[in-house]
Amino acid sequence: MNRISKKMVFITGATSGIGRATAMAYAKMGANLILAGRNIEILKEIKAKLHEWYDIKVYVLKFDVRDLEKIKDEVNNLPEEFKKIDILINNAGLALGLNKIHESSFDSFDTIMDTNVKGLLYITRIVVPYMLEHSPEGHIVNIASTAAQAAYSGGGVYCASKAAVKMLSDGMRIDLVDTPVRVTTINPGMVETNFSITRFDGDKKRADKVYEGIEPLAAEDVADTIIYATNLPLNVQICELTLTSNHQADGRTSYRKK
Numbered sequence: 001m002n003r004i005s006k007k008m009v010f011i012t013g014a015t016s017g018i019g020r021a022t023a024m025a026y027a028k029m030g031a032n033l034i035l036a037g038r039n040i041e042i043l044k045e046i047k048a049k050l051h052e053w054y055d056i057k058v059y060v061l062k063f064d065v066r067d068l069e070k071i072k073d074e075v076n077n078l079p080e081e082f083k084k085i086d087i088l089i090n091n092a093g094l095a096l097g098l099n100k101i102h103e104s105s106f107d108s109f110d111t112i113m114d115t116n117v118k119g120l121l122y123i124t125r126i127v128v129p130y131m132l133e134h135s136p137e138g139h140i141v142n143i144a145s146t147a148a149q150a151a152y153s154g155g156g157v158y159c160a161s162k163a164a165v166k167m168l169s170d171g172m173r174i175d176l177v178d179t180p181v182r183v184t185t186i187n188p189g190m191v192e193t194n195f196s197i198t199r200f201d202g203d204k205k206r207a208d209k210v211y212e213g214i215e216p217l218a219a220e221d222v223a224d225t226i227i228y229a230t231n232l233p234l235n236v237q238i239c240e241l242t243l244t245s246n247h248q249a250d251g252r253t254s255y256r257k258k
C-alpha cells in the first residue's frame with residue numbers, strides 16, 4: 001500500500017548520495033518534494049528530470065544548513081502549497097578527514113558540528129512548526145549512522161556528531177509524543193556515495209580505499225529503508241533502525257572482504 005503518494009517531503013542534502021536517492025524513491029512513490037542543498041544547479045537538474053519522469057511537484061532551495069538566516073528566509077517564503085510539509089528527511093551531513101582529535105584543524109570541528117548537529121536543529125526548528133500546523137500526522141527522519149554507536153580511529157568528531165543526532169532524535173520523539181508526528185533515526189553503515197570523497201577533500205583514490213574489498217550499501221538501499229519506515233501505518237513508529245551491507249557487522253571493526 002502506498003501511503004506516501006501526494007505527501008510533501010522536505011529533504012536536506014538532496015544533491016547527491018542518500019539525499020538524492022531518497023528524492024528519487026519518493027518521486028517514484030508519487031510524493032511532492034522540496035529539495036534543499038548547496039548546489040542549486042544540480043538541484044535544478046534533478047528537478048527537471050523528476051518533472052520529465054513523474055507527475056509531481058518539486059521545489060528547490062539553495063542553502064547551507066549552517067546558515068540560519070538563509071534557511072529562515074527560504075523556508076518561510078515557500079509557496080503556501082509547499083509549506084504543507086508531511087515528511088522531513090534531515091539528511092545533510094559530512095565528515096572531514098580521519099585525523100586524531102588532538103591533530104585535527106579547529107575549522108573541521110566547526111564544520112562537522114555546525115552541519116551535522118546545529119544544522120539539523122535549525123532545519124527541525126523551522127520546518128516542524130509548519131508540519132504541526134498543516135500536517136499533524138507528520139514524520140521526521142534523522143539520518144545518523146553506525147558511527148553513532150561506536151567511535152572508530154580518526155572518526156571521533158564525526159562519531160560524536162552522529163551520536164548527537166541519535167540523542168536529538170530521541171528528544172524530538174519525546175517532545176512530539178502528544179502529537180501523531182513520528183520520529184525515526186536511521187543508522188546506515190558503509191554506503192557507497194561521495195561521502196568519502198568529501199571526507200578526503202576530493203581525493204578519490206583515498207576514498208576508494210575505504211571500501212576496498214568490501215561491498216557497501218548503495219544509497220538506494222538506504223532510500224528504500226526510509227520509504228519503508230515512512231510508509232508504515234500511522235500507529236507504527238520505527239524509533240531507530242540500523243542497516244549495514246551483508247558484509248558489515250558493526251561500525252568499522254567487523255566486516256567481510258569480497
Ligand code: 8X3
Nearest residue numbers: 145146147189190191
Ligand atoms: C558514514 C559511515 O562508516 O564512514 O556514516 O562512519 S562511516
